[in-house]
Amino acid sequence: MGFAYNFLKSPRQIGAVCPSSHYLASALVKAALSEAEGLIVDLGAGTGVVTGKLLEYGVPSHSIVAVERCSTFAAGFQRKYPGVLALEADACRLTSLLQQFRPDVPVRAVISSLPFCTLPPDIRREVSAQIATVLRQRGGLLIQYSYAWWMHFPLRRYGFAPRQRYFVFRNVPPAIVEVYSLP
Numbered sequence: 001m002g003f004a005y006n007f008l009k010s011p012r013q014i015g016a017v018c019p020s021s022h023y024l025a026s027a028l029v030k031a032a033l034s035e036a037e038g039l040i041v042d043l044g045a046g047t048g049v050v051t052g053k054l055l056e057y058g059v060p061s062h063s064i065v066a067v068e069r070c071s072t073f074a075a076g077f078q079r080k081y082p083g084v085l086a087l088e089a090d091a092c093r094l095t096s097l098l099q100q101f102r103p104d105v106p107v108r109a110v111i112s113s114l115p116f117c118t119l120p121p122d123i124r125r126e127v128s129a130q131i132a133t134v135l136r137q138r139g140g141l142l143i144q145y146s147y148a149w150w151m152h153f154p155l156r157r158y159g160f161a162p163r164q165r166y167f168v169f170r171n172v173p174p175a176i177v178e179v180y181s182l183p
């Protein structure tokens with residue numbers, strides 16, 4: 001099933017009408033590669049554009065973990081990238097998933113495509129808490145994009161410290177990439 005179909009079924013969870021552009025994926029990946037070695041988590045992996053770009057930039061498949069809740073996207077992802085650990089799971093379980101499948105490995109970055117602005121507030125709080133626990137225990141950056149460019153580092157309210165901000169115009173719609181760390 002196509003991206004737009006999944007969006008129509010669950011607009012608040014999918015949060016976009018089409019996959020991220022290669023320009024947006026490149027901006028996310030370049031931000032992640034500014035950190036030292038470690039695991040990269042593709043959170044809300046969707047159709048796998050971000051993972052595809054990570055592989056293109058030379059990140060080994062064993063250093064990537066993709067987490068995606070939608071079963072059709074997760075199945076499509078697994079067919080496309082059989083060498084990457086793809087978990088059909090909720091980001092609200094991120095800490096225990098990593099502990100189960102990749103224990104004790106430092107984290108380079110969590111690249112989140114989750115539609116934070118449209119997720120229900122309780123999910124938003126839980127996912128933020130999970131990401132914060134991962135970063136506290138294993139290091140790394142949180143890289144989040146959104147289309148709400150007028151909101152300036154909204155994830156500050158969950159305890160993340162702003163680092164950098166980039167506009168990516170060549171995406172539908174244009175996006176803002178925000179990089180955070182834990183203070």
Ligand SMILES: C[S@@+](CC[C@H](N)C(=O)[O-])C[C@H]1O[C@@H](n2cnc3c(N)ncnc32)[C@H](O)[C@@H]1O
Binds near residue numbers: 015018044091
């Ligand atoms: C904007 S789309 C991702 C687009 C992706 N970068 C691509 O180009 O295909 C957001 C994704 O987050 C996933 N998602 C939303 N809430 C989630 C959750 N709680 N846990 C895991 N994935 C979730 C959706 O199913 C959707 O695939």
